[in-house]
Amino acid sequence: MANPFKFGSVVSEDFFTDREKEFENAKNVLASRNHLVLISPRRYGKTSLINKVTSSLSRPVIYMDLQLATDVSDLATQLLKKFLSINKWESVKHFLANFRIVPTLELNPQTGGMEVSFAPSASNKLAPLEDVLNLIEKTDKKGNRPIVVLDEFQDIVYLDKNLPKQLRAIIQHHKNVNYIFLGSLESMMKAIFESKKSPFYHFGYLMALDKIPYSDFFDYLKNRFDKITNRSETISKEILELTEQHPYYTQQLAFYCFSFLEKERYKKDILPLVIKDIITIHSTDYERLWNTIRKTDKKILISLAMQGKLPTASFPQSTIYSGLARLIAHGYVVKGKNYEFDDPFFKNWIIMKRS
Ligand SMILES: Nc1ncnc2c1ncn2[C@@H]1O[C@H](COP(=O)(O)OP(=O)(O)OP(=O)(O)O)[C@@H](O)[C@H]1O
Ligand SMILES: [Mg+2]
Known part of the structure; x- marks a missing residue:
């Protein structure tokens, strides 16, 4: 029997529970012209929720984890690469020819995908990012507005300390794109979106993600433990007592308990x-x-x-x-x-x- 619990990476479908209210809220924000800011402590399910929301919409989505960008030019490169993967080359190539720094595109024979690079420019380091984001804004197809997800957004300051200000200056003019900013509570996220001095102060609809409510999580656990033990109620209760409904640790503990029960019967x-x-x-x-x-x-x-x-x-x-x-x-x-x-x-x- 496959273990019905999953921890560590993005969860969807059978591994995903609750969040109905948050799901509707996020969808409503995206249906409007507003941006969404989602904050929670680490591993509460931000990425999983946003993945579920954006997958439910048939809109172009560009997802970027800022932790994986090494500098501003690399951020531009990766965004452009993702943009090209969801757009027809013929419909965008004339825009690229007008970039201030024209990107080089090469077919990667190993992956079959396109490799993108910008020649370094000391005089205008921001130009590629600005041109890429403006391109995403421009190619709104018949009202099918793009969504740009910037995950681990707090890490923006490590790319360049001036980037928050510069990024806001670019995207405040965008009317088509919905931006989603995700980040953890402990980090700089609050300072970025809640501090009056910050360029992103009150920039979007601020949503906080809490733990998963007890009764939902209990049912989720119990239904799955039912498959392996007749003490499903007891074990679900014991798990939640320890993890206090923390999404990640609950799934982790449930996973190991399930593995244990595959080998041995329940005991006190x-x-x-x-x-x-x-x-x-x-x-x-x-x-x-x-x-x-x-x-x-x-x-x-x-x-x-x-x-x-x-x-x-x-x-x-x-x-x-x-x-x-x-x-x-x-x-x-x-x-x-x-x-x-x-x-x-x-x-x-x-x-x-x-x-
Ligand atoms: N809706 C959910 N239902 C059940 N489990 C969930 C749910 N959301 C998250 N989890 C559990 O929490 C883990 C972490 O989820 P996810 O990576 O989406 O959180 P995150 O807030 O983006 O984390 P990070 O702070 O590391 O970016 C998942 O692997 C899963 O075990
Ligand atoms: Mg995440």
């Missing part, structure tokens, strides 16, 4: 066994990570893991809050109702090491 202490296995798989990562954390921040993590609260004794408040800010920026801690671990297995790794 199945969860600690599976958690131990997951921790063992990741222990070198956790050790490496632990060694990069400052002493005061380690104390905060230990207190959160062991007592479920912030340390009280011997710490000035200001030290604790600056530590928390760092831990949040790294994505180790998230602020929900309380401060909590992002990764329940990292938390359990600390507990295991200290017990």
